[in-house]
Amino acid sequence: MEEKWRFKGNEELSQASAVTVRGVLNMVMENLSGDDPRPVIPLGHGDPSAFPSFRTTTLAEDAVCAAIRSAKFNGYGSTVGIPSARRAVADYLSKDLPYKLSPDDVFMTIGCTQALEAIVTVLNRPNANILLPRPGFPYYEARTGFSHFEARHFDLLPEKDWEVDLDAVESLSDENTVAMVIINPGNPCGNVFKYEHLKKVAETARKLGILVIADEVYDHLTFGSSPFVPMGVFGSIVPVVTVGSISKRWIVPGWRLGWLVTNDPHGILIKQGVVASIMGFLNISSDPATFTQGAVEQIFENTPSDFFDKIVNTLRESAEICYDRVQEIPCLTCPSKPEGSMFVMVKLNLSILDDIKDDLDFCRKLAKEESVVVLPGDAVGLKNWLRVTFAIEPSSLDDGLRRIKSFYQRHAKKQ
Known part of the structure; x- marks a missing residue:
């Protein structure tokens, strides 16, 4: 039988x-x-x-070794990140912003992928939809599909250096749209969005009442005529959730240290319960190794230009x-x-x-x-x-x- x-x-x-x-x-x-x-x-x-x-730079390697040998980072850390790491990321990102981030705006994650998973999970609710770029990074499709979160795709325009088709963003959006994703510098296109275009993205998102998820894992890896402009520059126009990591700029993807950051001078994400939900997500998931978090302050401060x-x-x-x-x-x-x-x-x-x-x-x-x-x-x-x-x-x-x-x-x- x-x-x-x-x-x-x-x-x-x-x-x-x-x-x-x-x-x-x-x-x-x-x-x-x-x-x-x-x-x-x-x-x-x-x-x-x-x-x-x-x-990677030997300074980063030395910082990790020093963190391990200090014996200060052998225990569990806070689920949102240890204080020195959150402060270091806030200071690092604030250098490119017109306002200063607080450590409370920073949530440490296991690489950028956990940050993506966190914000997708936080924003998902019955009947909600999210706007994703095409072409884009397929982890967003994998994560939204598994979560039964409707993904709608707006095109990036190759004839315009892969700018966002903002007319498509508006036509795709409805009362159930919660956010749009932009990746800058661009994966997979190798493009770098200009300041004026990013401002239009922010104004469009504000008009639609949605937040912008800014995937900036390749921040500062630019080598053309357009400098890197973080989406957080426009946080006073529309709430921005930035995800990033040390993986690409420091060439250490295996160290799995990333962050999710709220660029929100008006406190809209707090009022809407998004910040509390981010904390709730991290409370029921794993957090990055404490020794890599312990090293990040020295990595940011000591890496030579x-x-x-x-x-x-x-x-x-x-x-x-x-x-x-x-x-x-x-x-x-x-x-x-x-x-x-x-x-x-x-x-x-x-x-x-x-x-x-x-x-x-x-x-x-x-x-x-x-x-x-x-x-x-x-x-x-x-x-x-x-x-x-x-x-x-x-x-x-x-x-x-x-x-x-x-x-x-x-x-x-x-x-």
């Missing part, structure tokens, strides 16, 4: 994880050939920490290589030169390719034939585009793009 068990796995978790960057990249990497003697070129990831040009200059200059050089090499590949089009973050979106012209069905097929065959891993654009919301990472050694990037050119030449339709 067959036994009957009353439990089983949650299928929605598998469905949610399938649309993450990791899930899609794992699917692409299954096609890598073990017979290829060449090194795999990873142009689909967002973690350059393995490459010598992107080694030449470390940041080196990282930005390396990204600038790699972005130039990426943009120039893409121009040499007829099946790829880059609508605008990347100015920030670590990525660029390129459009795939399938009409001049043989035996390539779509962007996923392109990436699978590219991995198999050239040992180059690229993220299909469908994973970030744009079918038949590609997201290319340029945050690797410039020589490896150059090699990878030359292999993509060889792949094109082999699959180009015969004239």
Whole structure:
């Protein structure tokens, strides 16, 4: 007689994880050939920490070691973050704002992903919807989908350097819309929003009565004509929840130290119960390691400016290589030169390719034939585009793009 068990796995978790960057990249990497003697070129990831040009500063490493050896950070911390870490983040972000943040505005999280999870969970309620950018970072879709939180997508406009389609934001919004998300500097587009455009975003959100979630995990990683402007600058126009971390600017994603910050001089988020709900979420979840929190004050204070200059200059050089090499590949089009973050979106012209069905097929065959891993654009919301990472050694990037050119030449339709 067959036994009957009353439990089983949650299928929605598998469905949610399938649309993450990791899930899609794992699917692409299954096609890598073990017979290829060449090194795999990873142009689909967002973690350059393995490459010598992107080694974090020894000052940050020393700060973590000192925090551990002090024996002051071996116990549990507060669920909202230890006081020195909250104060350090408030001071760090306040340098770019027209007002000063309080430590009470800062909530420490396990990387930026927990901050995203927190604010999505806090804002979700029956019938609510949230406006997400397309293309965007698919963790938002995974998290909202799993939470049965309706996501509506507004386009970023490639012909306008990936600016937000604000008319679409207004037309998508209704009485159940609670927030919109912007990612600046842009993942996956490599764009950097200008001050005037961000102000229009703030004014639009205020008009609609929604808050802005500003994903600024790539803050200050800019190398074009547009400087980084934090959305919190416009906190007096509309409440802004900023999420960020030390992961990208310090090249330490594995340290898992992030934050959720309320930029809200008028106290609207407190009045609306959002702050209390953030605290409630953190009270029933895990908090980041206390020794990384204990190190963050020294990391902020002691990191020399030449470390940041080196990282930005390396990204600038790699972005130039990426943009120039893409121009040499007829099946790829880059609508605008990347100015920030670590990525660029390129459009795939399938009409001049043989035996390539779509962007996923392109990436699978590219991995198999050239040992180059690229993220299909469908994973970030744009079918038949590609997201290319340029945050690797410039020589490896150059090699990878030359292999993509060889792949094109082999699959180009015969004239």
